[in-house]
Every structure is written in structure tokens, then in C-alpha cells.
Amino acid sequence: MNDHDDDPFHGLDDWAKDVERRAKRAHRWGRVARLFRWSFRWSEVTKTTLWIASAVAAAVLLAAAFPYVKAAFTSDPGSGDTGTAAYPTQPVPSGISVTTSASATPTGPFDGTAAATYPKGDAGITMPPATAVTGFTQAEVGADLQLVHQALVAGRLDRKTLVGHDNSAFLALLAPNARAGTTKWLTGATRINAVTWIDPSTKLDPDEQPRVSGRVTFDSAKVDGVQTLRVTTNFVWVYAFDVRQPTPIAAVHDSIRWEFPKPDQVRKNDRGMWIADTDSYVAWMDCAGADKGLLAPGKPAPATPHPSESEPADAILRPDHTLDIGDDCAKPPTTPKP
Numbered sequence: 001m002n003d004h005d006d007d008p009f010h011g012l013d014d015w016a017k018d019v020e021r022r023a024k025r026a027h028r029w030g031r032v033a034r035l036f037r038w039s040f041r042w043s044e045v046t047k048t049t050l051w052i053a054s055a056v057a058a059a060v061l062l063a064a065a066f067p068y069v070k071a072a073f074t075s076d077p078g079s080g081d082t083g084t085a086a087y088p089t090q091p092v093p094s095g096i097s098v099t100t101s102a103s104a105t106p107t108g109p110f111d112g113t114a115a116a117t118y119p120k121g122d123a124g125i126t127m128p129p130a131t132a133v134t135g136f137t138q139a140e141v142g143a144d145l146q147l148v149h150q151a152l153v154a155g156r157l158d159r160k161t162l163v164g165h166d167n168s169a170f171l172a173l174l175a176p177n178a179r180a181g182t183t184k185w186l187t188g189a190t191r192i193n194a195v196t197w198i199d200p201s202t203k204l205d206p207d208e209q210p211r212v213s214g215r216v217t218f219d220s221a222k223v224d225g226v227q228t229l230r231v232t233t234n235f236v237w238v239y240a241f242d243v244r245q246p247t248p249i250a251a252v253h254d255s256i257r258w259e260f261p262k263p264d265q266v267r268k269n270d271r272g273m274w275i276a277d278t279d280s281y282v283a284w285m286d287c288a289g290a291d292k293g294l295l296a297p298g299k300p301a302p303a304t305p306h307p308s309e310s311e312p313a314d315a316i317l318r319p320d321h322t323l324d325i326g327d328d329c330a331k332p333p334t335t336p337k338p
């Protein structure tokens with residue numbers, strides 16, 4: 001008999017480190033589409049001038065005077081099932097799922113975009129009813145779903161985070177052993193995967209709440225030998241800014257998998273919420289700010305007319321849009337003059 005036979009937690013010492021390593025792998029930069037075209041056309045819906053950028057590799061089209069979309073910090077290329085939609089969509093993960101059902105009256109800066117009827121702020125975060133799953137009671141699932149809800153609010157809607165660039169409320173919701181690694185991660189540009197920092201060079205519109213729409217799914221699975229409740233959130237967060245532009249908005253589209261290991265199978269400080277995988281892009285934003293993990297609205301840029309467009313101009317603001325896109329912030333290679 002050895003010293004480990006009496007320890008029910010033997011073999012789990014590195015569990016937290018394994019989760020952190022998986023999270024770090026998930027926070028790497030996504031693919032960059034360096035070939036892209038600029039085009040200019042009129043919107044048949046809003047009858048306003050649109051500047052549209054399209055990454056050739058992903059054929060991503062953007063609307064309302066902003067030609068930028070940043071393929072930021074993707075974990076793995078998405079499968080992008082196009083189905084019957086007019087733009088590439090993402091598959092719905094298995095498990096118990098619910099999507100945003102509330103709506104808002106179209107107003108001001110959101111008019112003419114997909115976000116026009118998205119609910120305001122917290123009303124856009126619809127959590128599924130708690131149900132017992134393997135290893136977790138209904139009460140445990142309910143408590144964990146509430147933690148995820150709080151984290152979404154703290155990371156994307158709380159002005160302390162948005163404007164004050166203070167992540168403390170978000171970090172306090174994580175498992176004790178998850179906080180140090182996440183704190184370090186949030187100091188870099190890839191923080192935008194989970195929290196929104198507004199660029200100090202601009203200001204949010206004081207009269208408009210962010211518009212929010214998305215989906216929450218949960219299931220139970222063995223992760224590194226530990227029974228784990230997995231909650232996958234997929235949301236679009238659209239922010240209005242106090243700037244004089246045709247459509248003064250910018251957006252973040254993220255997918256985050258939150259994991260809760262079964263408490264009696266891990267050590268005390270590993271109990272609680274972990275960020276396991278993240279995938280996101282930002283749209284209609286200022287590229288220089290996005291490179292620093294800051295969000296600000298983009299500005300119009302010169303364009304060359306192009307007759308072919310392959311998806312609705314505002315599709316990039318829809319929560320079912322694929323996260324596997326190109327990077328229109330990348331500069332195209334210059335062609336030497338003859």
C-alpha cells in the first residue's frame with residue numbers, strides 16, 4: 001500500500017493546470033484572411049449608403065459604414081453549416097438549449113440592422129430552465145446557470161468593466177484556482193473573448209443600452225476524468241457609441257464554454273466555474289483598438305465597387321453566424337508598381 005491509496009483526490013493534482021492549458025490553447029489568434037476586397041453599394045433595406053468589406057476566404061460582408069471585422073482569438077475553425085441560411089451558420093451544440101426570445105422596439109443607432117429588435121441589456125440573456133443531468137441535481141444546475149448569467153453581465157454589460165476596465169467582478173465568480181491564470185489572460189488583447197473594454201478614445205451612447213441576442217446550452221460530460229457540467233453560451237453584444245457617424249455601433253460575437261467540475265471529485269479550490277473554451281470576433285470596429293483588445297466603432301473607408309455579394313450585409317450581427325471568419329483588419333499585400 002502506498003501513500004496515495006488513502007487519497008481519493010490522487011491523480012487530480014494537475015486537473016486545474018490541464019483546464020488552464022486547454023483555455024490558453026483556446027485563446028490563440030484565429031486565421032487571418034489577407035486577401036480581401038472593398039466594395040460600395042446601396043442598401044435596399046435602409047436606403048442608406050453602406051461600406052462593405054468582404055474577406056475573400058470567408059466572403060464576410062459588413063454593413064452600415066463599417067468595413068471591418070476582426071477574426072479574434074478562435075479556438076478551432078468552426079464547421080459553418082450553411083443550411084438554408086443566406087450566410088454561413090454554426091451548429092447548435094448538443095444538450096438542453098434556449099435562445100433569446102424577448103425583443104425591443106427599433107431605435108436610433110440600431111435601426112436598419114439585425115440588432116434593431118434585439119432585447120436591451122440583461123433582457124437579452126435567456127437562461128434555460130434548470131434540469132437534473134448526470135452528476136448534477138436540478139438545484140446545482142440552477143445555481144451554476146445563475147453564475148454563468150452573472151459572468152455574462154459582469155463581462156459584457158457592467159460599466160465597471162466596460163468603462164472602468166475593472167475585471168474584479170467577473171473574476172470573483174470563477175473558481176479560486178481559475179482566477180490567477182484568467183487575471184493574467186485578461187491583461188492582453190484576447191480579453192475581448194470574455195470581457196468588453198471600451199476604448200478610452202470614445203464614449204458609449206448614454207441613451208442606449210447594448211443590444212443582446214444569443215443562445216445558452218448545457219449538458220454533462222466527463223472532462224479529464226471528472227464529471228462536468230458544461231454550459232455553452234453564444235451571444236452577440238452590440239454597443240452604440242456617442243459619435244457622429246451613420247451607424248455608430250460596434251459588436252462582439254462570442255461563444256464561451258463554462259465548465260463546473262463535480263465538487264466531490266476535485267479539490268476545494270478547483271470547485272466552481274472555469275472558462276474552458278472561447279471563440280469570438282468583433283465587427284464594425286476600429287482595428288487599431290481591436291488589436292489592443294479595446295472596442296470602438298470603425299470609420300468609413302474608400303471602396304471600389306464590386307457587383308457580387310454573397311450574404312446579407314448585417315448578417316455578421318446575427319448570433320447564429322459562423323465564428324469561422326477572416327480578418328479584414330489585416331492589410332492586403334501591396335502590388336509593386338511596374
